[in-house]
Amino acid sequence: MKFTKRGNAPSMTAPHTTKRMMNDIIACMLILSIIAIGTQWYLGGSEAGIQAGLLIVTAMVTALVTEAILLLVKGEKQPLTKLFRTYSIIPGLMLVLIVPVGTPMWVVAVGTIVAIVAGKFVYGGLGKNIFNPALVGRIFITVAFGGLLTTTLAGAIDGVSAATPLTHLASLQNIGTQSQIVEQYGMVNLLLGLYPTALGEGASIAIILMGIYLMIRKTIDWRIPVMMVGTVFLMTYMIGIENNMGLWYPLYHVMTGGLLFGAIFMATDLVTTPVSRSGRFIFAIGAGVLTVTLRIVGGMPEGVAWAILAMNAFTPLIDHFTMGKIRFNAISTKMLAVIATTATVVVAMTLYLGTSAKTAKVDAQAKELKRQEMIKVKAEKQVQVLNQVADGDTITYEVQTKGFSGNFIVYVTITTTTNTIAKVEVLEHKESAGYGKDVIESDFMQNFNEQTIDDVNVDTVSGATITSDAIIKAVNKAISTIETE
Amino acid sequence: MRILSELFKLGYGVHIPGDKKHLYDQELQWYLDPKYVYIPLTNHVKHGLRSLVKVGDYVKMGQKIGERADNIYAALHASVSGTVVGIDKYLHRSGNYVDCVVIENDERYKQVEELEQACCLESQLSSQEIVDKIRESGVVGLGGSGFSTYVKYVSTNEIDTIVLNGVECEPYIATDHNILLNRTDLVFEGLKIMMHAANAAKGVIAIKQHKKPLFDYLVQFAQEYENITIIEVPDAYPMGWEKVLIRQVFRKEYDRLPADAGIIVNNVATAVEVASAIRGDLPLIYRTVTVNGPAVEKPQIFRVRIGTQAKELLALAGYKANVQQVRLIAGGPMMGTIMESDEFIISKGVNAITCLIEETVDGQRPLELPEEPCVRCASCVDNCPAGLQPVNIMIAAKFGEAETIQQLEAKACIECGLCTYVCPSKIPVTQWVREAKKVMNGGK
Numbered sequence: 001m002k003f004t005k006r007g008n009a010p011s012m013t014a015p016h017t018t019k020r021m022m023n024d025i026i027a028c029m030l031i032l033s034i035i036a037i038g039t040q041w042y043l044g045g046s047e048a049g050i051q052a053g054l055l056i057v058t059a060m061v062t063a064l065v066t067e068a069i070l071l072l073v074k075g076e077k078q079p080l081t082k083l084f085r086t087y088s089i090i091p092g093l094m095l096v097l098i099v100p101v102g103t104p105m106w107v108v109a110v111g112t113i114v115a116i117v118a119g120k121f122v123y124g125g126l127g128k129n130i131f132n133p134a135l136v137g138r139i140f141i142t143v144a145f146g147g148l149l150t151t152t153l154a155g156a157i158d159g160v161s162a163a164t165p166l167t168h169l170a171s172l173q174n175i176g177t178q179s180q181i182v183e184q185y186g187m188v189n190l191l192l193g194l195y196p197t198a199l200g201e202g203a204s205i206a207i208i209l210m211g212i213y214l215m216i217r218k219t220i221d222w223r224i225p226v227m228m229v230g231t232v233f234l235m236t237y238m239i240g241i242e243n244n245m246g247l248w249y250p251l252y253h254v255m256t257g258g259l260l261f262g263a264i265f266m267a268t269d270l271v272t273t274p275v276s277r278s279g280r281f282i283f284a285i286g287a288g289v290l291t292v293t294l295r296i297v298g299g300m301p302e303g304v305a306w307a308i309l310a311m312n313a314f315t316p317l318i319d320h321f322t323m324g325k326i327r328f329n330a331i332s333t334k335m336l337a338v339i340a341t342t343a344t345v346v347v348a349m350t351l352y353l354g355t356s357a358k359t360a361k362v363d364a365q366a367k368e369l370k371r372q373e374m375i376k377v378k379a380e381k382q383v384q385v386l387n388q389v390a391d392g393d394t395i396t397y398e399v400q401t402k403g404f405s406g407n408f409i410v411y412v413t414i415t416t417t418t419n420t421i422a423k424v425e426v427l428e429h430k431e432s433a434g435y436g437k438d439v440i441e442s443d444f445m446q447n448f449n450e451q452t453i454d455d456v457n458v459d460t461v462s463g464a465t466i467t468s469d470a471i472i473k474a475v476n477k478a479i480s481t482i483e484t485e
Numbered sequence: 486m487r488i489l490s491e492l493f494k495l496g497y498g499v500h501i502p503g504d505k506k507h508l509y510d511q512e513l514q515w516y517l518d519p520k521y522v523y524i525p526l527t528n529h530v531k532h533g534l535r536s537l538v539k540v541g542d543y544v545k546m547g548q549k550i551g552e553r554a555d556n557i558y559a560a561l562h563a564s565v566s567g568t569v570v571g572i573d574k575y576l577h578r579s580g581n582y583v584d585c586v587v588i589e590n591d592e593r594y595k596q597v598e599e600l601e602q603a604c605c606l607e608s609q610l611s612s613q614e615i616v617d618k619i620r621e622s623g624v625v626g627l628g629g630s631g632f633s634t635y636v637k638y639v640s641t642n643e644i645d646t647i648v649l650n651g652v653e654c655e656p657y658i659a660t661d662h663n664i665l666l667n668r669t670d671l672v673f674e675g676l677k678i679m680m681h682a683a684n685a686a687k688g689v690i691a692i693k694q695h696k697k698p699l700f701d702y703l704v705q706f707a708q709e710y711e712n713i714t715i716i717e718v719p720d721a722y723p724m725g726w727e728k729v730l731i732r733q734v735f736r737k738e739y740d741r742l743p744a745d746a747g748i749i750v751n752n753v754a755t756a757v758e759v760a761s762a763i764r765g766d767l768p769l770i771y772r773t774v775t776v777n778g779p780a781v782e783k784p785q786i787f788r789v790r791i792g793t794q795a796k797e798l799l800a801l802a803g804y805k806a807n808v809q810q811v812r813l814i815a816g817g818p819m820m821g822t823i824m825e826s827d828e829f830i831i832s833k834g835v836n837a838i839t840c841l842i843e844e845t846v847d848g849q850r851p852l853e854l855p856e857e858p859c860v861r862c863a864s865c866v867d868n869c870p871a872g873l874q875p876v877n878i879m880i881a882a883k884f885g886e887a888e889t890i891q892q893l894e895a896k897a898c899i900e901c902g903l904c905t906y907v908c909p910s911k912i913p914v915t916q917w918v919r920e921a922k923k924v925m926n927g928g929k
Contacts, residue, residue, distance in 0.1 A: 002810040003825055004843045008916045010819040010902030011812055011841055011852060012501065012656065016864075018857045018909040085857065127858040221863075275863040275876055319877075325894040326872030 016218070022087040024219040025265070028210045029093035035206055036199040040101050043194060048101055048153055052199055056096050058105045062112040063092025070121050086126050091115040094134035094265060097200025098258060098305070099141070100164075102150030110144075111137035131312045132269050135305050142305075151196035162196040165256035166295065166303075174296050175243045175361040182248055190255050201258035211264035220268035223277065224284045228263040229254055231288025235350045239296070242354035243361070259291060262304035272312045278335060279315075279322040285342050287311045289349050296353045382407070383470075383477045393417045397478040401470040405430040410474035414453060414482055421456070424448045424475060436467030444468060453479045498721030498729055499868050499907060501656055501819075505777060507784065508659035509696075513667055513773070514787045516801070518592060521570070522792030523585040523830045525577050526551050528559035528631060536586060542569045547597045547767045549623075550586055559633050560623035564770035564790035567591040576829040578815035580822045585830060588792070596767070612641070615682040615763060622762035623769045623833075628661075628725070628752030629816055631834035634759065637749050641683040644749055648734070649676050649690040651753040652718055652725035655817025657777040658837040661753050663786045664773055665692065665699060668757050669706050675756025676713060678763050683749055688713040690753065691730060693720045722819065723901040729870045754836070774831055776802040778818075778840035780811045789831055795838055796827040810844040812852060819902040857910040865904035865914050871897045875904040875914045882921035890925045898922070 033056045041049025067088035071079040092112045099108060115137030123129040142149065151162045163171065168184055185195040193202025215222040233250045240249035254260065267273065267287050274283050287307045294303030379402065386409070387398040396413040408429035413422040424445050431437045439461050447458045456475060461468040526534040534553045538544055544563040551561035567589045574582040610618075620635035628650060649672065653661040665672060676688045688710075692699060694717040703715045718724050718733050727743050727750040739745035751759075758769050770791050777784040782803035789798065795815070804811060814821035815829055818839050831838075844850050865875035874893055881889040895918055904914035 001804055001808070001827070002844075003827065004810060004812040004823055005825045007812065007823040008913060008919070009814075009821060009823070009900070010905050010915060011814060011821075011823070011839075012818045012902075012906055013854060013911055014499075014501075014907050014909075016907070016909045017854075017911070018860055018862070021860075021862070021909055125858070127860045221867075270860045270862040273861075275861055275866045275874060277867065280863075323874065323877060324892060325874075325897060 019085075020217075021219045021270075022090065024214055024217055025090055026087070026093070028214065028265070029090065029097065029200075031210070032097055032200040032203065032206065033093065035193075035203045036097065039193055039202060040199070043196070044101065044153060051153055052101050054105060055099070055101070055103065055108050055199065056093070058108050059092040059096035059112050060089055062109045063088045063116060066113050066116045070117070088116050088120070091119060091133035091137065095137045098134070098138050098198045098261065100149055100151040100196070100198050102148075102152050103141075104148055107141050107145050107148055111141040113137075114140045127271055129271055130315070131309055132266050132272050135266060135309050135312075138305055139309060164197045165190065165195060165252065169252070170295075173361040173364045174239075174357045175245070178246065178248050182252060187248075190252070195256075197256065198258060198261075201261045202256075204255045204260055207260045207264055211260070214264070214268075220264065221280060224268045224273065224280055225260075225263040227281060227284035228267055228288045228291075229259060231285050231346060232259055232291055235289065235292045235346060235353070238350045239292075239354040239357060243358055253292070253295070257295065258304050262291075262308055263287075266304075267308050267311070272315060274315050274318045274322060276319070276322040276326075278338060279318045282318050282322075282338060282342065283311050283315065285346065286314065289346060292353060293349060296357050379473070383473050385477060385481050388481070394422055395482065397481060399474040399477050401474040401477075403429060403431050403470045404436050404464075404466045405432060408470075410471055412448075412475050412478035414478065416482075419453050421448045421451050421453065421475070424471065426471070431464075431467050435464045439464040439467050440471075445471075448475055453482065497719070497733060498654070498724050498870055499903060500720055501654075501722045501906065503656045503720075504779075505657055505659045505662075505775075508775065508777060508786060509662055509699075511659075511663070511784075511786055513663055514785050514801070516787045516789050516793065516798060517771075518590065519565075519790060519793045519797055520590055521794075522564050522588050522590065522790055523575050523794065524550060524561050524563065524588070524792045525575070525830055525832050526561065526572075526584045526586065527577060527579075527832075528553055528557075528625065528633065533584065534559060534561065536572060536584075538569050538586060540569050540571055543567070544569060544588060545595045545597045547770060549621075549768075557633055557636060558620055559625070560621060560768070561586075562623055562768045562770050562791075563588055564792050565590040566593055566595040576824060576826055578822060578824075578829060578832055578835050580824070585792070610763070612638070612682045612684065615678060618762050619682075619759055621768070622758070624755060624758045624762055625769070625833050626752055627754035627758065627772060627833065627836065629820070629834055629836050631832070634751065634755055637744070637751070638679070638682050640744075641685070641749070643747050644683040644685045644744060645747045646687045646689060646735075646749075647676060647679045647683060647685045648727075648730065648743075648748055648750045649688070649753045649756050650725055650727065650730060650750050651690055651692045652730060653693070654720075654722045654725040655819050655821075655837070656722075657839050658775045658817050659777070659786060660773045660775045660836045662692075662696070662699065663775075664754050664757060665690075665703065669703070671757040671760040672753050673706060673710055673713065674764075675758070675760035677710065678759055679749070679751065679756065680712070685749070686712060689716050689734065690714075691716045691718050691734060693718060693724070695720055722903060722906075723870055723899075726870060726899060726901060769833060772831070772833060772835070774798070774835055775837040776840075777837065778814075780804055780808045780840035780842045782806075791831065791833055793831045794827075795824070795829050795831055795835075798831075798838065799827050799840070804840065805842075807846050808842050808844075809846050809848075810842075812841040812843040814839040814841065819906065820900065854911040856912055859910055859912055862909060864907040864909060868903050868907050870901060870903065871899060873898055873918075875918055878921045879912070879914055879917035882917050882924055885924055887925050887927075890921045893921075895921045895925060 037049050037052045040052040067086055068083055071082055076082050095111050095115050096108055115133040119133030119136035120129045189195050214220045233254050236250040236253040274280050290307035290310055291303045294306055382402040385397050385399050389396045394413050394415050396411055399410045400407050401410055411425040415422045426440045534551045536551050538550045546566045548563045549560050550563050553559040570589045571587045572584055575585045577583045616635050616638045624634040626632045651661045651665050680688050707713045707715055716734055731737050737746040743750050773788050775786050776798050782805050785802055787798050813824045815824050815835050817837055842851055878893050878895045898918050902915045908914050
């Protein structure tokens with residue numbers, strides 16, 4: 001029998017491999033890609049679905065081609081075997097899942113190249129990078145081509161990017177009622193990811209299920225997502241309470257804006273997070289606090305991306321700080337200091353953010369009131385009586401008013417004996433067909449007839465609010481003129 | 486506070502499949518007639534113990550033939566009677582070739598006379614007398630450490646509990662299980678003597694959970710003894726390391742020795758030898774050893790004389806037909822040393838012989854796994870029972886940063902091998918930590 005001459009204990013290894021961990025992540029990304037195509041198809045039709053598919057394929061192909069070229073440049077002997085051992089497809093897939101569907105394909109390609117070259121290769125490849133490669137790519141394209149990252153397809157009818165839940169929230173200064181904030185999308189849609197957002201970030205339920213699967217498989221450390229999401233939940237819950245908002249508010253923050261995707265797939269990236277558990281504690285809570293901060297005072301939908309990248313930058317420092325042997329017997333002063341500091345930061349930031357959100361909301365509301373006041377005053381100035389002609393029992397007022405496409409004249413005839421409106425007419429106008437023109441030519445004008453001038457009751461017409469309102473204002477002006485005489 | 490401790494729960498080990506259930510109800514095989522025995526002049530820590538005999542001398546069974554007189558005392562005894570035919574170098578379980586006293590067995594097993602006198606009860610002996618007897622009998626830690634047992638009982642002022650370690654957390658080994666089943670009375674007697682020697686109030690025997698028949702048997706046995714309890718611990722590695730064991734059972738930590746926590750930990754096999762020594766039986770000249778592993782045809786547990794060559798047992802156990810090359814290990818697969826030949830000596834510290842398949846007949850090499858780059862997954866950090874950061878120690882070793890290694894307290898590593906075991910990239914992390922220790926000691 002031959003015996004092994006040399007070797008070192010131990011001679012056994014666990015069945016767990018890096019390959020398995022990476023394949024787990026790739027599988028999750030592919031499932032999310034399929035969900036993304038389905039979601040886009042549902043929201044924007046076949047065109048959007050196909051566009052999503054094309055973006056995902058672009059990212060995968062670009063990632064593999066880029067890595068292949070880099071391997072050839074490096075002079076790798078077995079480039080093909082190595083190609084599937086560097087797992088470059090992961091940053092490609094992650095990147096495409098955190099861009100919106102309207103992003104041009106070439107932007108995704110550029111982002112992927114940046115992710116792999118600047119995010120990974122320059123540091124020495126797998127295991128050596130400091131920042132999450134996909135986030136490096138995402139932030140690069142945000143900064144370089146921000147305007148192109150739209151949630152609707154280029155060439156779509158209205159051509160404007162639909163508001164994501166967080167831009168919508170930011171437009172309300174982060175504070176509002178449930179109907180203002182949630183009903184815009186609907187609670188069920190928010191849960192299912194059926195709203196404008198990045199390709200893979202919306203499917204909250206799917207992402208949570210995948211997270212649990214990965215935690216059970218020990219591919220990711222459950223502490224990071226739980227603590228990061230927990231921090232965001234806790235902080236937004238407190239901010240919600242401070243501003244009279246219910247449990248829906250923290251849930252809205254947790255479900256939207258890519259927090260779950262970021263916490264489960266990106267903040268758990270093995271390479272760019274601290275190695276010690278206490279280090280990961282600091283990392284996860286720090287990322288949570290930064291996310292809420294960037295969302296509330298920064299008003300950035302990409303708060304999660306920036307927060308994780310910032311904490312990536314701190315990882316070497318955290319690692320250095322938490323270096324050394326763990327003392328199992330006692331909570332060390334260092335650990336107490338960390339816990340106390342973290343708790344203080346969370347509480348202080350919550351109080352600060354809650355208050356500043358409140359102030360911002362009050363300011364914004366005051367501004368809005370003032371603006372509406374000004375508009376009213378301005379509008380009233382534009383409505384004026386040009387002429388009046390008495391003819392027996394009736395007086396006809398020639399009133400100028402402001403419509404959608406400029407001023408026009410309304411003739412209001414009032415019977416003085418009965419104090420009723422005889423008729424309202426518009427002779428010349430430039431209001432557009434399909435909207436204001438239709439109103440003027442419709443029965444709407446007859447609604448005024450025979451109404452008592454003390455109590456004119458005519459509603460504006462939806463779809464042509466400005467025109468109908470202009471007519472109502474002209475009538476009221478005429479009435480107020482007759483009453484003062 | 487519970488949530489916090491859950492968040493940071495560390496250092497309780499990892500379950501490793503043991504592959505030893507088939508040995509639990511195996512009969513003990515006696516292999517007591519080797520032609521030659523080779524008594525290594527070492528106590529594992531220090532080689533070159535003083536030989537008390539020379540070539541040509543006739544020795545009796547149980548006769549002291551070697552000792553270490555400095556610092557920590559160690560005694561070696563002849564395990565057969567016969568003639569000393571040489572003092573030559575043979576392969577020892579440390580992987581080195583060390584001087585061994587070779588005795589040709591005359592198969593008459595003549596005992597030393599003074600050992601034939603009747604025994605005494607431990608209650609008639611003082612603590613000091615017990616310690617002296619243990620010392621003279623050459624009893625060492627039989628779990629694998631080979632550390633002289635009496636040392637633990639020299640100063641016992643603060644000791645309140647004696648723990649008998651029957652956890653046996655390494656895969657493939659069932660030596661302690663067999664001893665607990667077959668030599669139960671001696672285990673309990675030994676524990677009683679140890680408690681008496683250390684003036685300890687309590688005695689604990691720790692075994693792994695999921696061994697219901699053994700547990701029930703021991704619990705029943707313990708009813709006849711006062712203050713002895715049987716405790717089950719999780720089936721995890723390295724639960725048998727006294728630090729982890731004490732952490733698990735008593736929720737206590739200590740810095741240097743278990744005695745700091747008022748506890749002495751001994752292997753169950755050691756307790757048997759203590760009982761034998763006090764009863765006036767023979768000194769330590771036998772031991773139980775498991776021969777197991779995927780390459781073994783008939784895994785067995787043997788009772789052998791100290792100094793038997795491993796190849797004699799391996800010949801009885803046999804190799805499987807499809808094995809081309811064997812990785813032979815003195816001890817278990819996690820901490821045992823790889824032996825370059827089957828001629829190594831079963832010394833006091835060899836509790837098992839593990840045979841892994843290095844290469845099959847059709848050229849497969851199951852132990853060779855491709856190494857991948859470290860992705861800093863921190864599995865090694867999360868699982869280190871000593872609370873170290875192996876990945877950081879490895880990086881510091883690669884850069885030769887002695888100071889960083891010192892800060893990372895690499896010397897607290899017991900080389901349990903768990904970091905290599907859990908590494909998903911199949912990096913020999915434990916070996917890197919060994920390198921780090923060399924760097925720290927000045928590149929040697």
